[in-house]
Amino acid sequence: MRYKEKSFFTYQSDNFNLSILSGSAPTATFVSNTQGDSDFFWEKFAVLALLPDPSIIPQATTRSGDVVAAVNMTLTNTTTGRSLSNVPVPLPNIDGYLQFQPIPMIWPRRSTIEITLTNESVFATPSGAFAIISLSFHGQKAFF
Amino acid sequence: MLPMKMQQNQQMSPSAVGAKGQPLGQTPWADPSLYTAATFYVYEVDTVNFLNQTSVPLTFQIAQDSDFFWTKFCAFALESSTATSRSGDQLPACTALIANTTTGRQYSSNPVPLPNIAGNAQFPFILPVMTLWAATSVIQITLFNEGDIEYSNLQLSFIGVKAFSK
Numbered sequence: 001m002r003y004k005e006k007s008f009f010t011y012q013s014d015n016f017n018l019s020i021l022s023g024s025a026p027t028a029t030f031v032s033n034t035q036g037d038s039d040f041f042w043e044k045f046a047v048l049a050l051l052p053d054p055s056i057i058p059q060a061t062t063r064s065g066d067v068v069a070a071v072n073m074t075l076t077n078t079t080t081g082r083s084l085s086n087v088p089v090p091l092p093n094i095d096g097y098l099q100f101q102p103i104p105m106i107w108p109r110r111s112t113i114e115i116t117l118t119n120e121s122v123f124a125t126p127s128g129a130f131a132i133i134s135l136s137f138h139g140q141k142a143f144f
Numbered sequence: 145m146l147p148m149k150m151q152q153n154q155q156m157s158p159s160a161v162g163a164k165g166q167p168l169g170q171t172p173w174a175d176p177s178l179y180t181a182a183t184f185y186v187y188e189v190d191t192v193n194f195l196n197q198t199s200v201p202l203t204f205q206i207a208q209d210s211d212f213f214w215t216k217f218c219a220f221a222l223e224s225s226t227a228t229s230r231s232g233d234q235l236p237a238c239t240a241l242i243a244n245t246t247t248g249r250q251y252s253s254n255p256v257p258l259p260n261i262a263g264n265a266q267f268p269f270i271l272p273v274m275t276l277w278a279a280t281s282v283i284q285i286t287l288f289n290e291g292d293i294e295y296s297n298l299q300l301s302f303i304g305v306k307a308f309s310k
Contacts, residue, residue, distance in 0.1 A: 006273055007249060007273070008251055008274075008275045009251060009252065011252070011253050012255065014254060043272040048257040050237060057197070057290075058290050059292055060234070060237040060292055060293045062231070062232050062233060062234055063232070063234075063235055097260060097263065097269050098263070098267055098269070098270065100272070132290070138272055
C-alpha cells in the first residue's frame with residue numbers, strides 16, 4: 001500500500017477585493033503549493049462569491065440570493081504541466097459541493113497549483129466586482 | 145494478491161465509492177471485532193449573537209463510550225431570530241477552521257466558508273471520505289463572521305455514526 005493514511009482535507013484559496021472588472025484588470029492569477037507530507041486527491045469543488053456592501057465588507061446573502069460568479073477559471077498544476085481543461089471553464093459549470101468529479105484529480109505533494117480567474121461580467125460597484133471569491137478544493141489527503 | 149494494474153487503480157481512485165455518489169458505502173462501524181453497536185448521531189455545536197467581523201472559538205468532545213464517524217455537515221443561521229423560508233435561508237458569510245486538537249489534525253489549509261463546506265438536511269455536504277473522531281477527542285471550530293450582518297443563531301451539525309467500542 002502506497003499510503004499509510006487518508007484524511008478529508010480542503011485546500012482553500014480566498015481572494016479578497018478582486019478588481020477584476022471587465023475593464024482594465026479582468027484577470028487575476030493565484031499560486032499555491034500542496035503540502036509535502038501527502039498527495040491530494042481533489043474530488044469536489046465549491047465556490048462562494050460575495051459582493052461588497054457600501055463599506056466594502058462582504059455582503060451576507062441568502063440561498064436564493066446566492067451570487068453566481070460569472071468568472072472563468074484556468075487551473076494548472078505547473079509542476080506536472082497538467083491542466084483541468086482545454087480552455088477556461090466557467091465557475092458555475094464546475095462548482096457545487098454536492099457533486100463528486102468523475103474521477104479525482106491528483107495533486108502530488110509539493111505541487112504548485114496555478115489558478116487564473118477571468119471576470120466576464122460587469123459590476124457597478126466602485127471597489128471591484130467581488131468582495132471575496134472563495135475557492136474550496138475538497139478531497140483526500142493521502143499521507144506517505 | 146491483486147494484479148499490479150488493479151492495485152494501481154485502487155491507489156489512483158481512493159474515492160471510487162465517493163465517485164459513485166455513495167461515500168457511505170463503507171461501514172467500518174459494522175466490524176464486530178471493534179464495535180458492539182452503532183447508531184445515527186449528530187454532534188451539534190451552536191453559538192448566539194455572532195457579531196459581524198468577529199471570531200468565536202467553539203469546542204465539543206466526542207463521548208467516551210464511542211468513536212464517531214463524521215460523514216455529513218450542515219449549517220443553519222438566523223438573523224435577528226427571524227424564522228425563514230427555504231429560499232430565504234441564510235447563507236452564513238462565516239468561515240470555519242476545524243481541527244481535532246487531540247490528534248492535531250486540521251482539516252483545511254485555511255478557514256473555509258461555511259456555504260462551501262456545509263449544506264442543509266435536504267442537501268448536506270457529503271464528505272469525500274468519512275472522518276473518524278476517536279472517543280474523547282476534542283474538536284475545535286474557529287468561526288469568523290466575515291459578512292456585514294450579525295447572526296442571532298449559528299448552528300453547526302456534524303452528522304454521522306456513533307460506534308460503541310467493545
